[in-house]
Amino acid sequence: MISFNLIPLLPEIYLSLAAMGLLLLGVFRGNESSSVISWACVMAAGIAALLLLWMPPERMIVLDGMITMDRFSVFMKYLVLAGVAAAIILSIEYMEREKAARFEYPVLVLLAGAGMMIMLSASNLLAVYMGLELQSLSLYVLTAFRRDSVHAAEAGLKYFILGALSSGMLLFGISLIYGFTGSIDFGLIHSSLSKFAEIPAGAIVGLVFILAGTAFKISAAPFHMWTPDVYQGAPTAVTALLAMAPKVAAIGLLMRLLLGPFEPAAFQWQQIIWFLSAASMITGAFAAMMQSDIKRLMAYSSIGHMGYALIGLAAFSQAGAGAVCLYMLIYVIMGAGAFAVILCLRRDGRSCQRIEDLSGLSRTHPLLAYAMAILMFSMAGIPPLAGFFGKLAIFQSAMTAGLYGLAILGVLTSVVAAYYYLRIVKVMFFEEPTVASLDRGMPLARGLILILCLVFVTGFILAPSSIMATAQNAAAALFPE
Amino acid sequence: MIVQALAFYLFAGVLLASALMVITARNPVHSVLFLILSFFSAAALFVLLGAEFVGLILVIVYVGAVAVLFLFVVMMLDIDFAHLRKGAMQYVPVGIAVAAVLLGELGMLYLSWNAAPDALLNRGAPGALLAGPTNTERLGQLLYTHYAFPFQVAGLILLAAMIGAIVLTHRTRPGVRRQSVATQHARQARDVLEIRKVETGKGAV
Numbered sequence: 001m002i003s004f005n006l007i008p009l010l011p012e013i014y015l016s017l018a019a020m021g022l023l024l025l026g027v028f029r030g031n032e033s034s035s036v037i038s039w040a041c042v043m044a045a046g047i048a049a050l051l052l053l054w055m056p057p058e059r060m061i062v063l064d065g066m067i068t069m070d071r072f073s074v075f076m077k078y079l080v081l082a083g084v085a086a087a088i089i090l091s092i093e094y095m096e097r098e099k100a101a102r103f104e105y106p107v108l109v110l111l112a113g114a115g116m117m118i119m120l121s122a123s124n125l126l127a128v129y130m131g132l133e134l135q136s137l138s139l140y141v142l143t144a145f146r147r148d149s150v151h152a153a154e155a156g157l158k159y160f161i162l163g164a165l166s167s168g169m170l171l172f173g174i175s176l177i178y179g180f181t182g183s184i185d186f187g188l189i190h191s192s193l194s195k196f197a198e199i200p201a202g203a204i205v206g207l208v209f210i211l212a213g214t215a216f217k218i219s220a221a222p223f224h225m226w227t228p229d230v231y232q233g234a235p236t237a238v239t240a241l242l243a244m245a246p247k248v249a250a251i252g253l254l255m256r257l258l259l260g261p262f263e264p265a266a267f268q269w270q271q272i273i274w275f276l277s278a279a280s281m282i283t284g285a286f287a288a289m290m291q292s293d294i295k296r297l298m299a300y301s302s303i304g305h306m307g308y309a310l311i312g313l314a315a316f317s318q319a320g321a322g323a324v325c326l327y328m329l330i331y332v333i334m335g336a337g338a339f340a341v342i343l344c345l346r347r348d349g350r351s352c353q354r355i356e357d358l359s360g361l362s363r364t365h366p367l368l369a370y371a372m373a374i375l376m377f378s379m380a381g382i383p384p385l386a387g388f389f390g391k392l393a394i395f396q397s398a399m400t401a402g403l404y405g406l407a408i409l410g411v412l413t414s415v416v417a418a419y420y421y422l423r424i425v426k427v428m429f430f431e432e433p434t435v436a437s438l439d440r441g442m443p444l445a446r447g448l449i450l451i452l453c454l455v456f457v458t459g460f461i462l463a464p465s466s467i468m469a470t471a472q473n474a475a476a477a478l479f480p481e
Numbered sequence: 482m483i484v485q486a487l488a489f490y491l492f493a494g495v496l497l498a499s500a501l502m503v504i505t506a507r508n509p510v511h512s513v514l515f516l517i518l519s520f521f522s523a524a525a526l527f528v529l530l531g532a533e534f535v536g537l538i539l540v541i542v543y544v545g546a547v548a549v550l551f552l553f554v555v556m557m558l559d560i561d562f563a564h565l566r567k568g569a570m571q572y573v574p575v576g577i578a579v580a581a582v583l584l585g586e587l588g589m590l591y592l593s594w595n596a597a598p599d600a601l602l603n604r605g606a607p608g609a610l611l612a613g614p615t616n617t618e619r620l621g622q623l624l625y626t627h628y629a630f631p632f633q634v635a636g637l638i639l640l641a642a643m644i645g646a647i648v649l650t651h652r653t654r655p656g657v658r659r660q661s662v663a664t665q666h667a668r669q670a671r672d673v674l675e676i677r678k679v680e681t682g683k684g685a686v
Binding site: 004009016020023063064066067102104107108111112114115118124126127130131133134137138140141144145147179180181182183185188191192193195196200201202203205 | 586590593594595596597598599600601602603604626627628629630631634635637638640641642644645647648649
């Protein structure tokens with residue numbers, strides 16, 4: 001008999017029950033209650049994080065191998081929950097001002113969060129797919145949430161069609177792997193593959209399809225085409241969510257897949273990840289230079305960041321995996337801060353998103369300008385800010401693994417990428433305000449998020465070792481001896 | 482055995498031909514009808530494999546519900562499919578080229594295919610617990626034990642899809658007259674009925 005030990009699943013179960021309960025509340029109370037429901041959803045994410053705290057530290061595999069709970073999934077789930085909570089908090093005031101506040105919004109975000117958490121602890125390809133679909137379906141709807149806006153509808157449709165295509169590729173890869181190994185269980189796939197000195201073609205083709213499907217979800221080049229359009233068209237609050245939590249979930253899933261069942265095929269997937277990483281860094285650096293829309297710029301910036309994160313994975317070492325965990329932590333926090341600033345870009349009650357709208361910000365809103373400047377410096381990887389340490393750990397792991405080409409390419413593209421981050425700083429500080437000043441006032445919760453992010457980004461240097469040790473500790477769970 | 486093989490080729494041939502007709506038929510209603518035919522052929526293939534439950538579910542769900550819904554939509558919405566298809570024709574060469582490359586690769590993969598030695602053993606693993614004569618019973622046992630978790634998550638996915646469908650399409654329209662039973666019941670004859678005395682020969686004013 002299989003044991004139904006549901007303890008490792010408690011956070012997910014709690015999150016989905018909370019989503020359903022709050023949905024009922026919303027149905028009865030109507031859209032006026034949407035801000036109450038939003039805060040309740042933030043609280044639900046907080047309680048789920050507390051439940052994670054209560055998880056035993058050792059690895060648990062339950063439900064007949066469907067679910068694995070270890071320190072890695074706990075670490076990544078914290079990041080996902082933080083991203084989800086931050087996205088909901090950032091959205092409350094924005095959605096109200098845009099007159100798009102509906103109680104379904106936070107509920108869908110919670111359901112997407114549950115899907116991401118399932119992705120992170122799945123250890124069966126079927127469970128992986130289910131989590132992925134729960135996440136993606138909720139995100140498609142959220143992207144098109146402002147259905148009266150042509151841009152949002154177009155973004156939603158693009159995201160949906162390309163997402164469905166990538167899910168199809170993923171499923172095709174899974175079917176090939178099943179045909180080859182006769183199993184969709186991570187442990188059985190691993191033991192089947194490790195019997196070969198040289199991995200046969202069937203498994204490699206399956207692996208390539210699975211990688212293509214997941215590379216779409218993390219928007220690594222050359223599967224990044226959807227990212228700028230979707231980021232630009234979606235409501236800014238949704239863009240903030242898209243830039244944080246799903247990336248963490250997808251990269252966590254990729255790490256678990258490649259370092260778990262496909263670990264025997266490391267020689268093969270290392271080449272693919274090498275290519276994805278190099279292509280993403282180059283695309284992220286060069287394509288972002290021509291952008292005039294700040295959300296498109298953030299899209300290319302996130303493509304570039306994914307490229308850096310993939311370097312750590314290509315290193316195929318515990319230090320590399322730890323560097324990816326650390327990088328994702330810093331990435332989520334910088335993203336939350338940057339979007340808190342971007343959400344403030346409103347003029348005469350309408351949101352604006354062009355880079356020239358930032359011109360002269362240092363004179364009209366000095367605090368906001370300095371906050372954005374710090375975040376941009378951190379994203380560019382300028383010491384002593386947090387972004388520098390993330391990149392440092394990644395490049396160190398690449399050098400120890402002998403990936404000199406990737407490390408050099410990474411440094412070069414960071415220099416190129418610094419150009420467009422610094423361009424924003426230049427526009428804010430050295431250009432005359434060409435257009436009317438932005439609206440004043442920032443909601444308290446958004447300001448609090450921004451301050452927390454700034455404290456982390458600037459204060460990281462004070463205690464880098466403890467945070468790095470936590471990330472390394474999480475990654476160690478992926479390398480069982 | 483020979484009857485089984487003949488039946489397989491018959492249904493598989495019909496399935497492929499009707500699937501081709503679905504995307505090439507000019508009249509969208511014909512497309513839907515060919516889709517129904519292909520569902521039936523696929524169901525027959527499932528029955529041939531011994532999976533009669535899946536085959537029947539395919540007929541009930543896809544033919545009974547989905548295809549009929551398609552038919553409704555196609556008939557209700559007046560979409561000019563020929564016009565929609567006009568622009569798509571220019572992408573056909575590229576599409577065929579990509580598909581041909583993929584087909585060639587898959588063909589090469591098929592020729593060199595050899596499953597892992599323990600594949601058969603692995604495949605039997607979840608079925609070891611199974612008992613019961615019919616595959617409906619076996620499926621039920623698997624769904625509620627080994628695959629209970631994905632089964633529940635599938636429910637959540639459907640919930641998310643349902644919320645999505647409502648969020649994206651439902652609007653509260655102003656100016657719609659709704660029936661309010663309570664107001665109707667509360668109506669009194671004296672509120673709405675007025676009796677006037679009309680003088681003879683004058684007529685009502």
